[in-house]
Amino acid sequence: xxxxxxxxxxxxxxxxxxxxxxxxxxxxxxxxxxxxxxxxxxxxxxxxxxxxxxxxxxxxxxxxxxxxxxxxxxxxxxxxxxxxxxxxxxxxxxxxxxxxxxxxxxxxxxxxxxxxxxxxxxxxxxxxxxxxxxxxxxxxxxxxxxxxxxxxxxxxxxxxxxxxxxxxxxxxxxxxxxxxxxxxxxxxxxxxxxxxxxxxxxxxxxxxxxxxxxxxxxxxxxxxxxxxxxxxxxxxxxxxxxxxxxxxxxxxxxxxxxxxxxxxxxxxxxxxxxxxxxxxxxxxxxxxxxxxxxxxxxxxxxxxxxxxxxxxxxxxxxxxxxx
Ligand code: SF4
Ligand code: SF4
Numbered sequence: 447x448x449x450x451x452x453x454x455x456x457x458x459x460x461x462x463x464x465x466x467x468x469x470x471x472x473x474x475x476x477x478x479x480x481x482x483x484x485x486x487x488x489x490x491x492x493x494x495x496x497x498x499x500x501x502x503x504x505x506x507x508x509x510x511x512x513x514x515x516x517x518x519x520x521x522x523x524x525x526x527x528x529x530x531x532x533x534x535x536x537x538x539x540x541x542x543x544x545x546x547x548x549x550x551x552x553x554x555x556x557x558x559x560x561x562x563x564x565x566x567x568x569x570x571x572x573x574x575x576x577x578x579x580x581x582x583x584x585x586x587x588x589x590x591x592x593x594x595x596x597x598x599x600x601x602x603x604x605x606x607x608x609x610x611x612x613x614x615x616x617x618x619x620x621x622x623x624x625x626x627x628x629x630x631x632x633x634x635x636x637x638x639x640x641x642x643x644x645x646x647x648x649x650x651x652x653x654x655x656x657x658x659x660x661x662x663x664x665x666x667x668x669x670x671x672x673x674x675x676x677x678x679x680x681x682x683x684x685x686x687x688x689x690x691x692x693x694x695x696x697x698x699x700x701x702x703x704x705x706x707x708x709x710x711x712x713x714x715x716x717x718x719x720x721x722x723x724x725x726x727x728x729x730x731x732x733x734x735x736x737x738x739x740x741x742x743x744x745x746x747x748x749x750x751x752x753x754x755x756x757x758x759x760x761x762x763x764x765x766x767x768x769x
Pocket of ligand 2: 683687688689690691720721722724733
């Protein structure tokens with residue numbers, strides 16, 4: 447694993463922990479009992495109750511709505527759109543707690559069956575990009591299934607604590623005194639997530655997640671946005687490779703293809719790591735790397751059937767930071 451992947455692993459793990467613990471510390475949650483949000487340890491109210499109790503006037507309530515709801519929501523959306531317009535689905539690949547699950551289950555499933563998903567027709571090559579051999583071992587199913595179940599349960603509990611006081615939920619779990627509704631929520635959510643994690647996790651990332659979809663749309667609107675570039679001038683080097691980049695992609699994208707076909711790329715860089723390992727003895731280095739600005743135009747132009755030259759500076763080996 448290269449330094450970039452170690453860094454990504456750390457950011458994913460950190461964000462997953464934050465996702466689970468944020469409600470516990472009132473960093474962000476909605477309390478259905480109280481009828482308002484918590485944000486960074488503070489009550490996040492609009493003041494409706496104060497208005498009804500005549501403690502504030504209608505204009506004050508209006509200002510509250512604009513300042514405490516309208517502006518923060520608009521600012522968050524604007525920042526998210528700008529980030530994805532410039533860098534693509536960076537949130538998905540580097541932070542999203544669902545994608546962490548996708549990748550972890552992919553890994554375990556590959557050990558069990560040789561495939562990233564049970565829907566793949568053919569197993570992946572046993573030879574890994576770094577030259578090591580990993581043979582499928584059916585005993586790993588004993589890991590895959592409990593892992594998916596554990597992730598599903600953690601997710602379900604976390605989701606419930608975003609709606610009801612975490613101390614109540616964790617207390618009720620510990621003492622086995624969940625209310626009927628809480629038990630129903632946890633059972634249904636755990637079952638649904640377990641099925642999704644095992645059978646449809648890629649499908650959700652590709653077609654089911656609005657956050658991912660809108661990031662992709664914003665990204666497609668910027669021809670110079672960050673993208674995995676392919677040095678097609680040296681494409682003959684791929685002849686001796688068994689498509690290690692395609693095999694490494696957790697989203698099952700073909701990273702050498704045009705931008706339109708990479709709509710759901712999560713900028714995880716697993717493909718560039720694989721190519722760097724495959725090409726480690728090639729003085730010219732990897733054929734895949736993050737590029738942007740004029741180096742990104744090649745992939746976008748091909749969406750429309752145009753073929754433009756890749757500037758020489760885009761794939762200079764010494765500037766390849768992923769090595
Ligand atoms: S194409 Fe590369 S960066 Fe994009 S999702 Fe696949 S492996 Fe990750
Ligand atoms: S781009 Fe790299 S990893 Fe992908 S097929 Fe070519 S040599 Fe192999």
